[in-house]
Amino acid sequence: MALQAGIVGLPNVGKSTLFNALSNAKAQAANFPFCTIEPNVGVITVPDERLIELEKLVKPNRVVPTTVEIVDIAGLVKGASKGEGLGNQFLGNIRSTDAIIHVLRCFDDDNVIHVDGKIDPVSDKEIIDTELQLKDLESVEKKIARNEKMARTGSDKEALRGLEILQAMKAHLEQGKNARAFAVTPEDKEKHLYDLFLLTIKPVIYVCNVDEKSVVTGNKHTQAVQEAVKNEDAEILFVSAEIESEIAVMESFEDRQMFLTDLGLTESGVARLIKSTYKLLHLATYFTAGVQEVRAWTITKGMLAPQAAGVIHSDFEKGFIRAEVIKYTDFVKFGSEAACRDNGKLAVQGKDYLVEDGDIMHFRFNV
Numbered sequence: 001m002a003l004q005a006g007i008v009g010l011p012n013v014g015k016s017t018l019f020n021a022l023s024n025a026k027a028q029a030a031n032f033p034f035c036t037i038e039p040n041v042g043v044i045t046v047p048d049e050r051l052i053e054l055e056k057l058v059k060p061n062r063v064v065p066t067t068v069e070i071v072d073i074a075g076l077v078k079g080a081s082k083g084e085g086l087g088n089q090f091l092g093n094i095r096s097t098d099a100i101i102h103v104l105r106c107f108d109d110d111n112v113i114h115v116d117g118k119i120d121p122v123s124d125k126e127i128i129d130t131e132l133q134l135k136d137l138e139s140v141e142k143k144i145a146r147n148e149k150m151a152r153t154g155s156d157k158e159a160l161r162g163l164e165i166l167q168a169m170k171a172h173l174e175q176g177k178n179a180r181a182f183a184v185t186p187e188d189k190e191k192h193l194y195d196l197f198l199l200t201i202k203p204v205i206y207v208c209n210v211d212e213k214s215v216v217t218g219n220k221h222t223q224a225v226q227e228a229v230k231n232e233d234a235e236i237l238f239v240s241a242e243i244e245s246e247i248a249v250m251e252s253f254e255d256r257q258m259f260l261t262d263l264g265l266t267e268s269g270v271a272r273l274i275k276s277t278y279k280l281l282h283l284a285t286y287f288t289a290g291v292q293e294v295r296a297w298t299i300t301k302g303m304l305a306p307q308a309a310g311v312i313h314s315d316f317e318k319g320f321i322r323a324e325v326i327k328y329t330d331f332v333k334f335g336s337e338a339a340c341r342d343n344g345k346l347a348v349q350g351k352d353y354l355v356e357d358g359d360i361m362h363f364r365f366n367v
Contacts, residue, residue, distance in 0.1 A: 003068065003069065003098045003099075003281050003283065003298075004041070004068075004069040004070070004071050004096070004097045004098055004099075005068065005069070005070055005071070005097060005098065005099040005100065005101050005205075005277045005280065005281065006070075006071040006073050006093065006094050006096075006097035006099070006100055006101065007019055007070060007071065007072050007073060007101045007103060008073050008094060008100055008101070008102055008103070008128060009102060009103035009104065009105075009124070009128065010105070010124050010127065010128065011074075012105070013103045013104060013105040013124065013209060014103055014105065014209040014241035014242075015072055015073075015103045016040075016072055017241040017242065017244075017245055018103060018207070018209065018239065018241040018244060018270075018273075019040060019042060019070060019072035020245060020248065021241065021244035021245045021247070021248040021270050022042055022044050022070050022244075022270055022273070022274070023040075023042025023043065023044055023070060040071070040072040041069055041070070041071050041072075042069070042070045042071075042072070043067050043068075043069055044067055044068050044069070044070050044274055044277075045065045045066075045067055045274075046065060046066050046067060046068055046274055046275070046278050046285070046296070046298075047065075047267075047271045047274060047275060048065060048066070048285060048296055050285075050287070050296075050328055050358065051063055051065055051287075051294065051296055053332055054287060054289050054294045054331070054360075055294055057331070057332070057335055057336065058289050058290070058291065058294050058336075059291070060289070060290065060291055060292060060293050060294040061291065061292050061293065062292075062293050062294075063293070063294045063295070064293060064294070064295040064296065065296050066285055066296035066297060066298045067298070068274065068277055068278055068281065068283070068298070070101070070277070071093065071096075071097055073093045073094060073097075074093075091131070091132070091135050091199065094132070094199055094202075095197050095199060097202070098202065098281055099202055099203045099204065099205075099277065099280045099281050100202050100203070100204040100205070101204075101205050101207055101273070101277065102125065102128065102204055102205065102206050102207065103207045103209055103241075104121035104124055104125055104206060104207065104208050104209065104221075104225055105119060105121055105124065105209055105221075106119075106121050106208040106209055106210045106214070106218075106219060106221035106222050106225065106238075107119075107209060107210050107211040107214070107219075107221070107240075108211070109211075119221065121208065121221050121222075121224060121225050122224050122225060122228045125206070125225070125228060125229075126176075129176070129178060129200070130176070132178075132199040132200045133173050133176065133177075133178065133179075133200055135199055136173055136179055136196075136198045136199055136200050136201075137170065137173045137174065139196045139197075139198065140166055140169050140170050140173065140196065140198075141170065143166055143196060144163065144166045144167065144170065147159055147162050147163045147166060148163060151163045158191070161188070161191075161192070162191065162192040165184065165188050165192045165193065166192060166193075168182075169182055169184075169193065173200075178200035178201075178232070179193075179198045179199075179200040179201035180200060180201050180202065180203065180204070180232075180233070181231075181232065181233075182201075203234075203280045203281075204232075204234050204280075205234065205235045205236075205237060205273070205276050205277065205280055206225060206229060206234055206235070206236045206237070207236075207237050207239050207273065208221065208222045208225055208236060208237065208238050208239070209239060209240065209241050210222060210238050210239070210240050211240060211242075212240055212242070212243055212263070214238065214240075215238055215239070215240045215243060215263060215264075215265065215269070216238070216263070216264045216265065218238050222236075222238060235276055235280070237269065237272055237273055237276060238269070239269030239270075239272070239273060240269065243263070243269070244268060244269050244270050246259070247259060247260070247268050247270070248270070256268070282300055282301045282302075283298050283299065283300060283301065284298075284299050284300070284301045284303075284355070284356070284357035285297065285298060285299070285357055285358065286299060286308060286355055286356075286357070286358070286359040286360070286361050287328070287358070287359070287360045287361070288312075288360070288361060288362065289331070289337070289360050297311050297312065298311070299311055299355060301357075302354070303354075303355050304351065304352060304353060304354060304355065305320065305322075305323040305349055305350070305351060305352075305353040305355055305361075305363075306320040306351050308323075308355045308361070309323065309361075309363045309365065312363070315365065315367045316363050316365050318365075318367055319365040319366045319367035320351060320363065320364075320365050321364040321365055321366055322348050322349065322350055322363075322364045323348075323349045323350075323353060323361050323362070323363050323364070324346055324347070324348055324349075324361065324362040324363075324364070325346070325347045325348075325349050325353070325359050325360070325361050326340045326345060326346050326347075326359070326360040326361075327345070327356075327358065327359065327360070328358035328359070328360060329358075330343075330345040331345075331360050337360075337362075
């Protein structure tokens with residue numbers, strides 16, 4: 001599934017360094033603003049310990065993990081909503097993503113230039129928020145103008161309701177609040193806001209880019225960020241882009257683990273970020289497991305069995321007959337599909353089955 005999360009932030013906060021560590025792509029990471037002009041897209045493997053266990057049990061010819069796309073978007077600057085600093089292009093790149101990874105500089109280093117000449121991650125966040133909110137406000141105002149014409153007669157109740165929602169959203173944005181914090185029913189959101197593709201309605205992870213000694217406990221800068229976003233429904237991660245770039249070039253798994261242990265970490269910041277991004281995009285994983293291949297498949301949470309089958313091939317969805325489902329915990333417990341079948345742990349499910357994260361599935365279809 002081609003869902004994307006975009007890495008955003010001011011210039012020189014560590015976006016491209018983090019992106020390189022995530023994807024091993026060759027985004028230029030230099031000590032000056034706008035070193036990333038075109039968005040770089042990396043296809044990132046999602047760490048999943050369950051694949052390791054399935055590989056041990058099934059002993060397949062190959063193992064294929066699932067992935068998520070990360071886009072490194074050039075740094076925004078104050079005035080981006082009005083076109084400053086290639087702002088329209090950058091904002092358009094953000095609009096095409098499904099979620100935002102907002103990188104904030106939370107380290108002191110006189111050798112790395114800050115675009116505003118001071119280290120203040122809360123101020124940096126507010127600059128980005130303001131530019132995105134202003135662009136959203138522009139979109140909302142344009143739709144209000146269209147809806148006002150339809151609502152003038154008073155006979156179009158849907159247009160009147162839409163105008164009410166849009167005016168409330170306009171007031172919300174004018175207060176310096178992000179659209180994702182706007183209280184609205186799913187139905188009204190779908191009918192009146194979805195087509196606006198608002199930037200600040202996208203789910204967000206705040207990544208505090210810290211120095212090595214702050215990667216576990218944080219520092220005064222991360223504390224300020226935590227206080228600033230305490231009322232937002234958002235996750236905060238402490239990650240050192242510099243450390244992650246060092247880990248990325250280590251070929252030995254044992255060396256990486258030893259390095260992490262010395263830092264007091266159980267897994268890398270990259271692994272934590274990928275997992276959090278996967279969760280942020282409301283994604284889930286199901287598996288197919290056979291001698292030829294053990295494979296993880298990405299679905300959106302809430303998919304029914306035929307839709308999940310369609311992720312493999314559209315014919316699977318068109319000709320769906322049934323799905324044979326084994327829970328991951330049962331597969332690990334009994335050790336094989338045959339043993340699960342013998343112990344009554346293989347369930348035959350129809351078109352209304354809601355696929356759960358970790359399901360091991362085999363589809364029957366006919367086209």
